[in-house]
Amino acid sequence: MDHISPVLWQFLVKWLTNFAVIPPEASKVAPQMDALLLFMTLVSLVGLVLVILLVVTFSILYRRERHPVAVQIEGSTLLEATWTIIPLGLFLVMFVWGSVLYFRIYTPPPNAMQIYVVGKQWMWKAEHPGGQHEINSLHVPINQPVQLTLISQDVFHSFSMPAFRVKREAIPGRYTTVWFEATQEGTYHLFCSQYCGTAHSAMIGQIVVMSQDGYKKWLASSTSGVSLAQDGERLFASLSCNACHNGTPSARGPNLAGVYGSTLTLSDGQRVTVDDEYLRQAILNPSAHITQGYAPIMPTYQGQVSEEGLFSLVEYIKNLDSNYRIQQTTNTTTLAPVATATVPNAATKGMVKP
Template identity: 45%
Template sequence: MNPIFWLPEATSLAERVDHIFYGLLALSALTLLLVFMLVVVLAVRYRRGSAARRGPLPEIVNREFEIGWTSITLFLFLFLFWWAASADLRSLAAPADALEIHVVAKQWMWKTQHPSGAREIDALHVPIDKPVRLLMTSQDVIHSFFVPAFRVKQDVLPGRDTEIWFLPTRTGVFPLLCAEYCGTDHSMMRGRIVVMRQQDYAEWLTQQPEGDDLAHEGARLFVARGCSGCHAQSSSVHAPKLAGLYGRTVQLSDGRQVKADDGYIRDSMLQPKRDIAAGFEPIMPSYAGLLDDGEVQSLTAYIRSLAAQTGKADD
């Protein structure tokens, strides 16, 4: 539970967001004060029948005045845009060494999986001072991964991966909330993020029940679901080989080019007719409905792991 009257700043981002927030708050308070003062002072001074001077209006009250405050407002707002936008741009890309956690959302729970294969429900343990990157997908409707103390929020979509990253800077337990309305128990779709010291995290991981990591599980599924029947090196079916595929630019039969990223690989499994690789027949059946989102993530992780082995697999 967060405190009642303030919100902890538990990531590197939180501090930056709060700077902007408090800057805007000060500016708003000043503006509001100015407008209220003006309204009250003018209303009292120029109440009907008061002795305040009226007569011909002074020269200053004219068009230049109007243009003046319009330009001041405009420049002020442009400055605010620049300030906020540059903070946003700085935090876009996750560092390369980030810990990669997979998140699957469904009505009304969060499932998380660590690189080691350890899984959690409605909870996520992470080490302090190490960037964490979340790859998220939903099995049903749109959810939103919201950790107020981290100042991060990202919608979690069905049929697509979205990601965010953060760098925890403070140990403790912080609420995780679903912020996008997702049906009956939307408000119960809560969890907790536990930020631990690094050695505690390592220890915690060893105590988790054994689980295959995603790529290993993907390798198992690759055989179990019959993918290997066509896509394995030894197969005689004319199908694209997957080693070294991830991250490469793929030529499609209709002349387009796409980058083989997570989205492309997911689409190729679930809607194979959409992007046909050049030189191949559209013979692959769709796996939509046969693979759940967790399995799609595992298979994607497996295909990604093959990219590292390009050299020996291509011979």
């Protein structure tokens, strides 16, 4: 090995010892996902071996010198039924198993804590409700469902966490969500797994899974001092949203306290449930959905608020209470299940409480 430079050699050794065909199983769904993958691999392997064995055996048994003249075979219904029904059954098992897993992965539990993520060429920016911002890293507590709300500021990206066996596209103009529950402390890979331009391969980072106490300490030590909701409150005032939305009976816009999670009736009679995506659209494209009983007077804020700003506004509206104050501090730990506040006097026109 004299001709390999020590540096290269070290690199090779490091690479080989770090190389993992199967990444660590660090989330609740990871073992379930691997079980399905194993099942599919085994079925494919059995199929592969069967086909190879038949090809080889038939080539030997029916070679030309033994059977110079071909014999016409009329076929066998039993054989055909067998090779149709068995694979059909196997594929249906994969389909049902895969669907069950899919719905489990994309349906967040109600007590999931929220983290917002903006993808842009070429980095990931994560924002915690308490006002902690991080770039190309994500700190999360162990044994706690975490829901990510993702958006891209430019092109398609994909937030991929191989150790958790989940990933989700970050799409310009629309929120997507994904959730996971980490089960092992440690540092894991974060990738962008959608080719997104020159520095795509550099759009990587780390996911740090911490103990619940460690995470609380991290939250307290990394806060910017302004929670997302507080930042949203500031934006709400500076964009003059409060000129129309202030919760008073004479206000020109509907009361936004308690609107999150409620069902609105629109002017065309359609009923919609207000989620993050609805709030975003209401701010950027207000004329698309007019709440029943109101005039279409809200201006669009397209191009005036960054994606981070929109996350802040959404978080502010989520946390509004009936007297238009927010209930949130900078080291917010949403670790305990968040009770969905029912706002007693939130019943404005067109609004039905959840």
